[in-house]
Amino acid sequence: MLIRQLEYLVALGREQHFGRAAAVCYVSQPALSAAIRKLENELDVTIVLRGRRFEGFTDEGRRVVGWAHRILAERDALLADLDRMRNGLRATVRIGAIPTAVPATPLMSSLFSTRYPLARVRIESLSSREISRRLAEFELDAGVTYLDNDTPPGTRSVELYRERYRLLVPADDELARESVVEWAAAAALPHCALMSTMRNRRVLDANMAAAGATLVPVVETDTVGALYAHIATRRLASIVAHTWLHAFGVPEGMCVRPLAEVRPRPAVGLIVSDREPTSIVVDALVDALSGADLSEALERSLPPVIPG
The missing domain is CATH 3.40.190.10 (Periplasmic binding protein-like II)
Structure with missing residues (x-):
């Protein structure tokens, strides 16, 4: 069994395609296929389900792929340890x-x-x-x-x-004059928010529900960058984690207000x-x-x- 065979197998598992796996390994597709077949012969198991194209792994194949990841990780750890000792x-x-x-x-x-x-x-x-x-x-x-x-x-x-939460709101909105904004009051604003499939949004929805309110965004997105772009250009309100303010600050024309504290954070x-x-x-x-x-x-x- 060669390390190269395991690298080919891991690449095939990641790419789910013989041609793409061969390309990322800088070998021809026949060479990659032959190496994996040789590994199957050495282990005396069928690893790959083959048809006209790659169709997945057998049960034994999935186990071999798992071990391949582990062996390669241990190889990398060995090299890193030796390098650390030298340099x-x-x-x-x-x-x-x-x-x-x-x-x-x-x-x-x-x-x-x-x-x-x-x-x-x-x-x-x-x-x-x-x-x-x-x-x-x-x-x-x-x-x-x-x-x-x-x-x-x-x-x-x-x-x-x-995580702590802050309300980004247009500077001319009446809530901008509040020292602390209640969650229900924030819910009434036109919002940009992350999608409900994301954990942060589910936290916000739970906080809103506890306040007897529901967050109904005008715009939903799955990236913080897109959220900030909408805040900056459309001046939509948004409930943001304090880490985002650390990285992106407050867009022009907006101000930041604390929300009523929710425990546990x-x-x-x-x-x-x-x-x-x-x-x-x-x-x-x-x-x-x-x-x-x-x-x-x-x-x-x-x-x-x-x-x-």
Whole structure:
């Protein structure tokens, strides 16, 4: 069994197509197919369901793919450990973050890079479900997501901050004169909000329901960037996490107002696989972020609430 065969198999699982998998591995399709057939012969199992095109994996094949991810991850960890002993940590830490937490990731990457200046950081915006899948398949080193009942099993977590909410409202709206805005009053405004499939929106909907109100947005989107674009150009109101204000500030013509405090505030944190032996890269990331008070840094960066 060769590492190259496992790399081809993992690529096929990711691309779900022989031609695309061969392209990302920089080999011909016949070479990739032949290597996987050789692996099947060596293991004495059928791994791939073949027809006129790729049709998926057998039950045994899915198990082999899982082991392939694990073996390749251990190979990468070995190389990173040896490199660290010679030169200091220079590996890339792969982080998947839910879209609503992405604006806070510069604080995380800064702490990590300060501790390990030769290492690199790669951040992808992913759903919580995709983060769970890619952690399990060793395609990510860590995830940044809500820490709640949906946190995937087999992981350990480090709380980074608790989400607070602010109302972005046109500066000439009467609610701009309020020192604190009630959730029901905010619901009456024309809003831009994230889609209801996203965890942040479900939190807002629950808070609205507790206040006896319902949020009915004029515009819904699945990215914070698109949400901010609509706030800035159409001057729609929006209930935003305080981390977004840290990253994007307050658009011209808008002002920020505190909303009535809701307890408990949702926790956002780092999740990593709880497996042994641990990854050198994961240990380094957890070491850099453990004990870090991101909440204090986020609070310091918030724009002041100026009375209307």
